[in-house]
Amino acid sequence: MDSHKVIDLRSDTVTKPSADMRKAIYESVVGDNCYNEDPSVTELEKLAAKLVGKERALFVSSGTMSNLVAVMTHCWERGSEILLGDQAHIHINELGGIATVASVHHRTLTNNSDGTFSIDELVAKIRNKGVYPNPTLICLENTHNICNGSPLPLEFIDEVCRIAKQHNLSVHMDGARIFNASLKTGVPVPRILRDCDSVSFCLSKGLGCPVGSLLCGSNEFIERAWICRYMLGGAMRQSGILASAGLYALNNNIDRLAIDHKHALMISSAIAKHDKSYIRVTVKNIHTNIVYITTDPNWMTGPQFVNRLNTITEEERTVLGDRCVVVKMGSRSATKIRFVTHLDITADDIELVIEKLNFIINNNNQ
The missing domain is CATH 3.40.640.10 (Type I PLP-dependent aspartate aminotransferase-like (Major domain))
Incomplete structure (x- = not known):
């Protein structure tokens, strides 16, 4: 495996x-x-x-x-x-x-x-x-x-x-x-x-x-x-x-918390660029390292979206190759997902997460 x-x-x-x-x-x-x-x-x-x-x-x-x-x-x-x-x-x-x-x-x-x-x-x-x-x-x-x-x-x-x-x-x-x-x-x-x-x-x-x-x-x-x-x-x-x-x-480790804020904004901005009605994040509400994503349950519920992030499909493997990653986020309800950035997450990790999110959004159209 x-x-x-x-x-x-x-x-x-x-x-x-x-x-x-x-x-x-x-x-x-x-x-x-x-x-x-x-x-x-x-x-x-x-x-x-x-x-x-x-x-x-x-x-x-x-x-x-x-x-x-x-x-x-x-x-x-x-x-x-x-x-x-x-x-x-x-x-x-x-x-x-x-x-x-x-x-x-x-x-x-x-x-x-x-x-x-x-x-x-x-x-x-x-x-x-x-x-x-x-x-x-x-x-x-x-x-x-x-x-x-x-x-x-x-x-x-x-x-x-x-x-x-x-x-x-x-x-x-x-x-x-x-x-x-x-x-x-x-x-x-x-x-x-x-x-x-x-x-x-x-x-x-x-x-x-x-x-x-x-x-x-x-x-x-x-x-x-x-x-x-x-x-x-x-x-x-x-x-x-x-x-x-x-x-x-x-x-x-106090001053470096600003890096986590930056990383949270980078992921949020990448989602917002898609401008889709079925997955949303309000960039103006991104203040620190905690972000809430909202999904339309007719597209994917919170738990379904979290499960998709934990999965690597054959199509994803073909397109992303060795850039494939498993991303863990938390489902807060049928419509909300939370993610939190932290000091174990690197700039390259952020790029990998964005690639994963872009792939899911682009290939799971409503």
């Missing part, structure tokens, strides 16, 4: 540690982090806090854990309520942990295509204390995964934080890809987060680490968050092995 190159665009979580990152892991200095004796973890947490402009950081195993710990910490009292977008990762993709584990009620706000929501709706849904759940926290997401990987406008963040302060609420930023947002908008991360009370960001997405996220906030906030992390089984011991990968990433 022929062996063909596989280009995996399902997510920026599929990356493998580079040789230099593996070397950093191998040479890491470790200790017991539960006793605060792991120097690599301590160094990583200090660097993370500095990069986002917060007093202190806490190393956790994943973005989902980081967000859950943040909600538990802010909503220390049972029966608290958080407000967040109806397309938020915390709401849709984190298995309802805020309800099942943190005993926190949530109230959703309608997300716009750029990840924002109506300030008027936010204000209207902040309830007074009484027989209602106690409003405690507003959660934002930047970049916004489901909303085209959009970076939130700075004025929107500032206004949400102003409203929060006015109503004595805290603001948590799910900043899994906050560095992508900063590079796209040109606004430094500390300025984006200036008025946010906490932020979580992932090392295991565009930054290329095998594991890990950082939760950042005030000293007091992190003291309490440490307790919540321990409660969830997140008391990692010699975790400097993982923290060393994070240190390498923060020192070497």
